Amino acid sequence: MSSPIPTKDAKIELKNVHKRFGKKIVLHDLSLTIPKGKSLVVIGGSGSGKSVMLKCMLGIIRPEKGSIKVDGKEVTRLPGSDREKVLTKFGMLFQNAALFDSLPVWENVAFGLIQGRNMRRKDAKDIAIEKLGQVGLAPEVGDLHPAELSGGMQKRVGLARAIATDPEIIFFDEPTTGLDPIMADVINDLIVNSVKELGATALSITHDMASARKIADYIAMIYKGEIIWAGTRDEVDQSGNEYVDQFIHGRADGPIQMDVLKP
Amino acid sequence: MNPLAIIGNVVLTALGETGRLSLFTWTAVTHILRPPLYWRLIGQQMMRIGYFSLPVVALTSFFTGGVLALQIYYGSDQFNSESIVATIVALGITRELGPVLAGLMVAGRAAAAIAAELGTMRVTEQIDALTTLSTNPFKYLVVPRIVAAVITLPALVFVGDVIGIFGGFVVGTQSLDFNSGVYIKTTVDFLELDDVTSGLIKSSIFGFIIAVMGCYQGFHSKGGALGVGRATTNAVVISSILILAANYVMTSLFFSS
Numbered sequence: 200m201s202s203p204i205p206t207k208d209a210k211i212e213l214k215n216v217h218k219r220f221g222k223k224i225v226l227h228d229l230s231l232t233i234p235k236g237k238s239l240v241v242i243g244g245s246g247s248g249k250s251v252m253l254k255c256m257l258g259i260i261r262p263e264k265g266s267i268k269v270d271g272k273e274v275t276r277l278p279g280s281d282r283e284k285v286l287t288k289f290g291m292l293f294q295n296a297a298l299f300d301s302l303p304v305w306e307n308v309a310f311g312l313i314q315g316r317n318m319r320r321k322d323a324k325d326i327a328i329e330k331l332g333q334v335g336l337a338p339e340v341g342d343l344h345p346a347e348l349s350g351g352m353q354k355r356v357g358l359a360r361a362i363a364t365d366p367e368i369i370f371f372d373e374p375t376t377g378l379d380p381i382m383a384d385v386i387n388d389l390i391v392n393s394v395k396e397l398g399a400t401a402l403s404i405t406h407d408m409a410s411a412r413k414i415a416d417y418i419a420m421i422y423k424g425e426i427i428w429a430g431t432r433d434e435v436d437q438s439g440n441e442y443v444d445q446f447i448h449g450r451a452d453g454p455i456q457m458d459v460l461k462p
Numbered sequence: 463m464n465p466l467a468i469i470g471n472v473v474l475t476a477l478g479e480t481g482r483l484s485l486f487t488w489t490a491v492t493h494i495l496r497p498p499l500y501w502r503l504i505g506q507q508m509m510r511i512g513y514f515s516l517p518v519v520a521l522t523s524f525f526t527g528g529v530l531a532l533q534i535y536y537g538s539d540q541f542n543s544e545s546i547v548a549t550i551v552a553l554g555i556t557r558e559l560g561p562v563l564a565g566l567m568v569a570g571r572a573a574a575a576i577a578a579e580l581g582t583m584r585v586t587e588q589i590d591a592l593t594t595l596s597t598n599p600f601k602y603l604v605v606p607r608i609v610a611a612v613i614t615l616p617a618l619v620f621v622g623d624v625i626g627i628f629g630g631f632v633v634g635t636q637s638l639d640f641n642s643g644v645y646i647k648t649t650v651d652f653l654e655l656d657d658v659t660s661g662l663i664k665s666s667i668f669g670f671i672i673a674v675m676g677c678y679q680g681f682h683s684k685g686g687a688l689g690v691g692r693a694t695t696n697a698v699v700i701s702s703i704l705i706l707a708a709n710y711v712m713t714s715l716f717f718s719s
Contacts, residue, residue, distance in 0.1 A: 254590070257590075257593065257594055258593070259590050259593055259594075279598060283596045283597075283598065284596075286593065286594060286595075286596045287596050289594055290594070291591070291594040293587050293590070293591060294587070295586060295587065297586060297587040297588050297590065297591040298588075298591075299583075299588055299591070300582075300583075300588070310595050310597070311595040311596065311597075314595060314596070314597045314602070315595055315596035315597060316596075360595075370594075
């Protein structure tokens with residue numbers, strides 16, 4: 200299908216990306232464009248290939264075929280040191296925050312500054328405390344360890360870490376999963392504000408439609424490793440695509456069939 | 463199922479695992495040789511792997527030295543050659559029992575801890591998070607553990623050697639009525655520098671095996687808590703077997719002439 204997302208001024212561009220694990224094809228000639236400075240949300244069910252797509256872009260997983268470009272530069276098969284340079288443009292909020300258990304909160308937030316940019320620890324700590332403030336956490340939280348925080352607070356710390364280096368691109372992996380509706384909305388607001396303040400390009404993957412509607416400029420749907428629909432946030436309700444309709448309304452009946460044993 | 467297919471499957475799996483381990487080890491070694499090294503993390507790991515293993519290594523060495531003295535005494539008593547007790551305790555501890563027992567003890571303690579820590583980091587995406595923060599997980603996680611283990615194991619074994627010989631001395635002088643001066647003189651006269659250094663070289667290799675197996679198993683764990691548990695068990699079992707096998711090979715090389 201031809202994507203209605205503008206391909207001009209693309210920050211990230213995926214073309215015919217293909218990835219399989221054993222016999223299972225996870226990404227099937229997937230093509231997607233993320234325009235510079237815009238927020239794209241990819242929706243899709245569990246096991247549809249969302250997380251693998253994200254990890255391919257970050258170089259954590261290498262696709263068998265296809266091209267991934269960041270700022271027009273091919274990054275699919277970059278060697279280690281060049282990849283580390285490209286990754287300085289990225290920030291990422293993981294589904295379960297993925298905070299480092301052994302480090303206090305402030306050092307988690309400042310990690311990219313200290314290790315990635317060789318900043319002095321004291322200067323990095325000042326920035327970390329400032330970023331914690333931006334996500335609504337008091338400076339004292341900086342001295343706690345991740346295990347002492349609630350799920351919502353961990354997500355906020357993860358967000359502070361994602362924005363600490365003022366990245367050009369931010370990925371959000373299921374940012375609201377496991378949170379109550381109010382905390383989910385707080386996180387959504389923080390994401391919108393952070394992306395706006397930084398002028399960053401954002402890519403989120405989620406199956407939470409309330410979150411998608413709030414943080415997206417564009418929405419794309421992935422199904423069986425392919426992008427089957429893409430459009431603006433306002434177009435999603437009139438997509439004319441039965442897969443998208445079934446997904447956004449959360450119906451069990453429709454073209455998407457779940458593998459459940461029936462009595 | 464066809465028995466040949468089963469055998470083929472086992473052989474292919476073993477070869478695949480060997481290949482992955484070899485590549486992992488090669489990548490780790492190349493990262494050790496290329497700066498930067500995280501000295502602060504190396505220091506932390508030296509404390510965890512070395513310093514905190516000291517009590518268990520010290521106790522093991524002490525009792526092993528003591529029991530060695532008893533057994534040699536009861537054996538040599540039949541031939542009226544009790545005077546060899548001090549010599550055999552010193553040689554046995556420095557050449558074999560010191561490094562092997564310290565290696566096995568640290569494998570049980572440190573390899574398990576490394577595999578569990580890295581395995582948990584893998585399944586909770588903390589290792590992926592390192593990558594997104596422009597930090598090479600090999601440099602940050604694997605290299606400090608290997609360097610720390612290679613440096614601290616010989617230090618641990620040296621302390622263990624001293625305590626093991628002391629264990630033999632205590633049993634020899636307190637239970638077997640050896641003269642303390644004669645016991646010490648016999649030990650010093652017969653113990654050569656090569657006996658100690660061969661044990662220290664062995665222990666350095668054991669440290670490398672322990673850290674690589676702990677890191678490899680942790681790095682490749684998957685499947686949640688069950689996977690982390692499996693990685694931990696594999697790290698201890700495989701590193702223990704490799705330590706015993708490597709000890710045989712090194713003993714053959716060092717003492718064959």
